Amino acid sequence: KGLKGQGHPRAPQISSQFSPGERFAMKEALKGAIRIPTVSFSPENVNATALAEFGEYIRTVFPTVFKTSFIRHEVIGEYSHLLTVRGSDPSLQPYMLMAHSDVVPAPDEGWEVPPFSGLEGDGFIHGRGTLDNKNSLMAILQALELLLNRNYIPRRSFFIALGHDEEVSGQNGAQKISALLQARDIKLAFIVDEGNFILDGFIPHLKKPFAMIAVSEKGSINLRLEVNMTPGHSSAPPKETSIGILAAAVSRLEQTPMPNMFGSGPLKMTLQELAHEFSFPANIILSNLWLFGPLVSRLMERNYITNALVRTTTALTMFNAGVKVNVIPPVAQAIINIRIHPAQTVQEVLDLVKNIVADNRVQFHVLTAFDPLPVSPSDHQALGYQLLRQTIQSIFPEVSTVVPGICIGNTDSRHYTNLTTSIYRFNPLYLHPQSFRSIHGINEKISVPAYETQVKFIFEFIQNADADQEPAPHQHEL
Ligand SMILES: CCCCCCCC/C=C\CCCCCCCC(=O)N[C@@H](CCCCN)C(=O)O
Numbered sequence: 001k002g003l004k005g006q007g008h009p010r011a012p013q014i015s016s017q018f019s020p021g022e023r024f025a026m027k028e029a030l031k032g033a034i035r036i037p038t039v040s041f042s043p044e045n046v047n048a049t050a051l052a053e054f055g056e057y058i059r060t061v062f063p064t065v066f067k068t069s070f071i072r073h074e075v076i077g078e079y080s081h082l083l084t085v086r087g088s089d090p091s092l093q094p095y096m097l098m099a100h101s102d103v104v105p106a107p108d109e110g111w112e113v114p115p116f117s118g119l120e121g122d123g124f125i126h127g128r129g130t131l132d133n134k135n136s137l138m139a140i141l142q143a144l145e146l147l148l149n150r151n152y153i154p155r156r157s158f159f160i161a162l163g164h165d166e167e168v169s170g171q172n173g174a175q176k177i178s179a180l181l182q183a184r185d186i187k188l189a190f191i192v193d194e195g196n197f198i199l200d201g202f203i204p205h206l207k208k209p210f211a212m213i214a215v216s217e218k219g220s221i222n223l224r225l226e227v228n229m230t231p232g233h234s235s236a237p238p239k240e241t242s243i244g245i246l247a248a249a250v251s252r253l254e255q256t257p258m259p260n261m262f263g264s265g266p267l268k269m270t271l272q273e274l275a276h277e278f279s280f281p282a283n284i285i286l287s288n289l290w291l292f293g294p295l296v297s298r299l300m301e302r303n304y305i306t307n308a309l310v311r312t313t314t315a316l317t318m319f320n321a322g323v324k325v326n327v328i329p330p331v332a333q334a335i336i337n338i339r340i341h342p343a344q345t346v347q348e349v350l351d352l353v354k355n356i357v358a359d360n361r362v363q364f365h366v367l368t369a370f371d372p373l374p375v376s377p378s379d380h381q382a383l384g385y386q387l388l389r390q391t392i393q394s395i396f397p398e399v400s401t402v403v404p405g406i407c408i409g410n411t412d413s414r415h416y417t418n419l420t421t422s423i424y425r426f427n428p429l430y431l432h433p434q435s436f437r438s439i440h441g442i443n444e445k446i447s448v449p450a451y452e453t454q455v456k457f458i459f460e461f462i463q464n465a466d467a468d469q470e471p472a473p474h475q476h477e478l
Pocket residue numbers: 132166167168169194195196197199202203270305306407408409410411431436439
């Protein structure tokens with residue numbers, strides 16, 4: 001019998017009601033975290049001073065977490081943190097909660113308040129990292145601190161992995177934590193990381209919000225295109241310059257979408273499980289994709305977010321050429337950030353890109369590349385998925401539908417496929433299209449109640465993970 005059928009969740013033993021003093025302290029703690037500018041520019045260029053300060057900060061605001069005897073704290077790769085919470089029942093397989101402390105750059109321009117001010121206004125805490133991803137990092141530690149202060153002793157062991165370079169690869173944080181745990185022979189029941197949300201307003205005609213737990217994430221290629229031509233005096237320009245050739249190449253890429261892959265990958269499952277949320281005739285259409293697939297696939301292409309679910313996307317993100325107004329530049333370079341649909345591979349996409357560019361004066365340099373991630377289970381036996389679903393239903397009773405889906409962004413969890421086949425990417429927060437644009441954009445903010453609810457979610461999730469039973473007990477040494 002599956003977990004779904006067991007009538008879970010057992011009510012958490014400790015109620016997730018927080019006192020006014022605790023609620024005040026938790027929002028102040030998040031504001032303090034936002035004020036530390038832990039910006040990652042590249043794997044070689046992270047703000048080491050801020051990351052070190054952040055490490056000190058979490059030790060100060062969560063004293064119980066860092067002094068509890070059954071919690072081991074290790075600093076990995078200089079600024080990442082691994083907490084091992086030893087549960088009382090070694091027969092239960094451990095799991096892992098993840099988050100990251102670094103953020104993408106945020107120049108002041110366009111922001112209503114300075115991005116590292118952590119200011120509170122209109123019921124929101126403002127700043128870079130309030131949604132991606134200091135909210136999760138602080139909420140995990142905050143929930144644990146509150147549980148420990150109530151003398152909670154977990155039954156199931158778990159790890160908390162807090163990366164410091166997620167935005168620029170995870171090579172010094174997540175990758176090293178993963179290697180360390182592998183060397184310790186750890187196998188995880190599941191992982192929960194950042195990723196998808198409770199989505200509201202993303203699909204026309206769907207009035208109700210729904211929770212989407214990402215069971216996979218797209219692959220990625222960062223590709224540098226380069227054209228080298230003979231430099232010279234701009235008063236007698238050649239017919240074609242490196243800039244013109246490269247501009248035409250990237251324009252062809254932008255104008256030629258990759259093939260629509262609707263029908264392969266987890267999206268079909270997402271839409272089928274979502275079908276009953278729609279009114280007639282959309283519910284019938286989505287329940288019969290064997291017939292209406294071509295129609296739905298065209299509709300998905302119309303919106304830039306749903307378009308990202310049906311195909312590999314190519315975003316032109318950097319363009320560099322020229323040194324002086326009257327010099328024909330020898331070199332022009334562009335970076336293309338490609339997100340690979342689950343039904344394609346790095347090699348297939350590179351071949352398509354070269355065919356679209358179709359100009360042998362353009363050179364290709366793959367900077368980084370990885371294939372789409374395997375699909376994690378979402379059936380009734382899938383412990384991590386079912387625990388998330390149960391906790392969503394408890395904390396967000398108004399959300400009647402929880403569906404598996406794909407994450408269009410990447411997460412540090414991709415470095416942990418050696419430890420588990422069950423990786424779930426979910427933030428227990430509502431996301432609207434406008435707040436989606438604020439992630440890596442401007443005016444990123446989280447409402448104070450939303451943050452409190454995130455803490456509450458993790459507070460209950462940890463307890464729910466202890467309430468579940470597994471069929472075949474054996475020892476799990478940490
Ligand atoms: C039918 C359903 C409609 C669904 C609409 C989907 C809405 C999308 C919802 C959430 C997506 C948010 C993605 C957030 C993850 C962001 C994590 C992130 O920024 N990762 C970076 C990692 C960079 C690693 C360096 N190579 C990234 O992806 O750029």
